[in-house]
Amino acid sequence: MILSGLRIAILFSVLIPLAAVACESVDITNAWIREPPPSSNVAAGYFDAMNIGSEEQIITSIKSSCCARVSMHETSIEGGRARMHHLDALKLAPTEKVNFAPNGAHLMLVGPVVPIRSSEVVEINFFCLDGTSTPIEFKVLRTN
């Protein structure tokens, strides 16, 4: 009996922070930035996001001291050409997973003020609609 009570207490201690801090119920994994050419003023970041909570979550902005500007972009093919569009927000239904991946949606990092070179780590903050945020470490990877 004592043991099962303890188990319940542990369970609640795990679940309550997720419910209380909304952005923490967005699980961000595989966060990485493609190392840009040395002369480039832009870089692209990628990640997988999953809503592990029970309510819809909306990522409303992404900020980092790494760069002058960070925004979410999606890519579409129009007339055989890839075009980027600004994404105002990213909505995630419960259990929904989205992938920001090469040739698709990505983070656009403009005007880096820190070196975005392979083996560096760049911290990027995800902000949710309720004002909470979660910091994510993006690894810079060389792909060529």
Ligand SMILES: [Cu+2]
């Ligand atoms: Cu872009």
